[in-house]
Each structure stands twice: as structure tokens, then as C-alpha cells.
Amino acid sequence: MFAIVQTGGKQYNVTEGDTIKVERLSNAVGDKVNLDVLLVSDNGKTVAGTPTVKGAEVVAEVLAQGKGDKIVVYKYKPKKNERKKQGHRQPWTELKIVSIKM
Numbered sequence: 209m210f211a212i213v214q215t216g217g218k219q220y221n222v223t224e225g226d227t228i229k230v231e232r233l234s235n236a237v238g239d240k241v242n243l244d245v246l247l248v249s250d251n252g253k254t255v256a257g258t259p260t261v262k263g264a265e266v267v268a269e270v271l272a273q274g275k276g277d278k279i280v281v282y283k284y285k286p287k288k289n290e291r292k293k294q295g296h297r298q299p300w301t302e303l304k305i306v307s308i309k310m
Contacts, residue, residue: 209250211308213243213266222266222305232299233270241268241303248310255310264310268303275299 210223216231235241245264247256255261275297284291 209248209308209310211245211249211264211266212247214246215243219246222308224305224308226305227271227302228305229300229302231301232273233301233303235270235301237270237272239270240306241270242266243268248308250310261310264308266308267306269306270301271304272302273299274302 210221212219212221214220215233218231220228220230222228233241243266245257245261245266246259247254248261248264249255255264257264276299278295278297281294281296282292283294
């Protein structure tokens with residue numbers, strides 16, 4: 209059984225027991241999170257939602273919160289002595305899929 213869920217403007221293909229990193233959620237470590245289910249498939253029976261599947265539920269547990277690797281953003285304008293250097297670390301939340309119900 210697998211499901212396609214949406215969170216943070218992105219879609220993920222998940223099965224029970226999977227661990228995924230998603231855009232940062234405001235939940236604390238150990239909390240349970242219900243994700244929006246766009247599609248569920250079980251033994252050849254596939255149900256697609258419009259936009260979500262009614263009655264389907266994917267429960268995930270928050271394992272960790274963190275930040276990604278630093279990327280450097282460097283902007284400059286030639287011959288104008290304009291330079292701007294910035295760093296960015298994208299925050300993420302690690303989720304473990306606990307259950308998928310149809």
C-alpha cells in the first residue's frame with residue numbers, strides 16, 4: 209500500500225515505515241501529524257482525490273527538526289562596486305510514516 213501526500217507545496221510518494229524530510233512544520237518532536245492524501249493505492253485498487261481522498265488518512269510522527277546545508281548567494285553588478293553576499297540554510301522536518309488508512 210502506498211499513498212501520495214502533499215505538504216509544504218510538494219508531493220511525496222510514501223509507504224508505511226518511510227522516513228521523509230519535508231518543509232519545516234511547527235510541530236514538536238514526537239507529535240503526530242495528519243497529511244493531506246491526494247492518492248491511495250492498495251493491491252491494484254487506486255483511489256484519486258479531487259483534490260484529496262475522502263476518508264483516507266496518513267499519520268506521521270515528527271522525528272527531528274533541523275536545517276539543511278548552507279548555500280551562498282552572491283550578487284554583484286560589474287563596474288559599479290556593488291557586492292552582496294548572503295548565506296541561507298533551509299529548515300526541514302523529518303517525518304516517519306506511521307500508518308496509511310483508506
